[in-house]
Amino acid sequence: MSAQDVQNWIRQEVAGNDVVLFMKGTRTMPQCGFSMQVAQILNHLGVDFKDINVLEDMSVRDGIKAYSNWPTIPQLYVKGEFVGGCDIVREMFQAGELQELFNAKGISHNQQTLPA
Amino acid sequence: MAMAADDIARLIKERFPDAEVRIEDLAGDGNHYAATVVSEVFRGKSRVEQHQMVYDALKGNMGGVLHALALKTATP
Numbered sequence: 001m002s003a004q005d006v007q008n009w010i011r012q013e014v015a016g017n018d019v020v021l022f023m024k025g026t027r028t029m030p031q032c033g034f035s036m037q038v039a040q041i042l043n044h045l046g047v048d049f050k051d052i053n054v055l056e057d058m059s060v061r062d063g064i065k066a067y068s069n070w071p072t073i074p075q076l077y078v079k080g081e082f083v084g085g086c087d088i089v090r091e092m093f094q095a096g097e098l099q100e101l102f103n104a105k106g107i108s109h110n111q112q113t114l115p116a
Numbered sequence: 117m118a119m120a121a122d123d124i125a126r127l128i129k130e131r132f133p134d135a136e137v138r139i140e141d142l143a144g145d146g147n148h149y150a151a152t153v154v155s156e157v158f159r160g161k162s163r164v165e166q167h168q169m170v171y172d173a174l175k176g177n178m179g180g181v182l183h184a185l186a187l188k189t190a191t192p
Contacts, residue, residue, distance in 0.1 A: 071171050071179030087187050088163045
């Protein structure tokens with residue numbers, strides 16, 4: 001795929017799926033601790049998401065960084081919008097903001113928060 | 117390839133002179149850091165925008181020679 005094709009493909013994936021996680025590895029077999037943390041948070045919240053393994057395609061691994069102007073992976077997208085990487089997602093989850101975002105966007109999830 | 121904590125702090129301070137920067141070497145290997153950056157410039161910006169500003173200050177090192185930088189940004 002050309003760089004432009006990759007950008008178009010990413011745009012379609014992000015537009016066509018409510019929750020998309022670009023990660024190293026897969027939700028069941030993460031290959032990086034940061035990707036694992038975000039996948040665990042989404043699993044914990046029972047959110048249905050599409051995982052895209054950037055390690056399978058170097059052009060996607062580079063392309064997603066250009067797409068969002070964000071230098072690292074994982075990257076979480078909700079309803080077409082870039083939410084953040086591992087630090088931001090974890091911070092939002094701990095503050096309950098991620099759950100609020102899913103509520104606001106109409107993404108079904110269970111209402112669990114961190115154990116007190 | 118790694119980057120010294122002082123270099124990370126210097127690049128951030130160059131861009132945001134008012135910033136309070138704290139760098140922690142998480143693994144003691146010069147490769148896994150946590151940075152806290154507190155600056156007035158972040159006011160009114162989203163978290164994504166705040167982090168993008170810091171990454172930009174790091175001039176392409178993030179995701180390259182700097183593999184792991186856990187970032188936390190805040191306003192004073």
